[in-house]
Amino acid sequence: MKTMTTAKFKPKPEYFDKFLDALKLNAQNSYILTRDENVLEIWLKNSIDVLAKQQPGAFDWLDRQVYMLEEYSPEERHNRPFTAFVEQEPLISKGTINLMRSILITLVLIATIFSFSKTSYAETTYYACKEPQKIKARYVSVDWSSQKIGLDKKGLVDADNWSQHSISWVHNAIQQSDVIIKSEPRMSLFFDLTSETLLLTILDSETIMPETSEDWAKFLPAYFQCKEFF
Secondary structure, three states, X not given: OOEEEEEEEOEOHHHHHHHHHHXXXXXXXXXXXEEOOEEEEEEEEOOHHHHHHHHHHHHHHHHOOHHHEOOOEOOOEOOEEEEEEOOOOOOOOOOOHHHHHHHHHHHHHHHHHOOOOOOOOOOEEEXXXXXXXXXXXXXXXXXXXXXXXXXXXXXXXXXXXXXXXXXXEEEOHHHOOOOOOOOOOOEEEEEEOOOOEEEEEEOOOOOOOOOOHHHHHOOOOEEEEEEEOO
């Protein structure tokens, strides 16, 4: 499913033009908008997996620009990202579809993003979580308004425990009978919101029958470092 992403920045006054030029050069396939002291980048991707592959390079680039940016808060740091799935695109002629699609979705997102207060959060936040030295990521979706959480885009469930600093829940793929997916073991998950780390522990041995020491190692807790999509 396609995703639309926005990232809001607030350059320091003395670096506003320099940051704007750097962003234009780095993000030539994005819409770049300005309003008052804010800069907004908006772009469309064909899937969340495509977005995930671009995350390391995007974070590296942002790390080199932070000296030019104001920090919104200790939690948000130097940008306010927002990613959403595109459920529908306008039915218009092929000659104008790219232009109108971008303009219409952009206007809606601009109205949403610039209405946020400094302490507000997007309704749903998406994280890509990876184990050290590994490429494959697991994805965590957090719906703040309903206090639901999901793993790997397989639907949201009620959290067993929800606090300001952490969320814990149980993931059981077998229970999701409305979607045909590969069988997985039942897992306990703990998401630390402060350090943005995910702890995953397999709860049973019925789905994966351990036969070797490597099999048993799968039942040890796995730690993932997570980064928010933007």
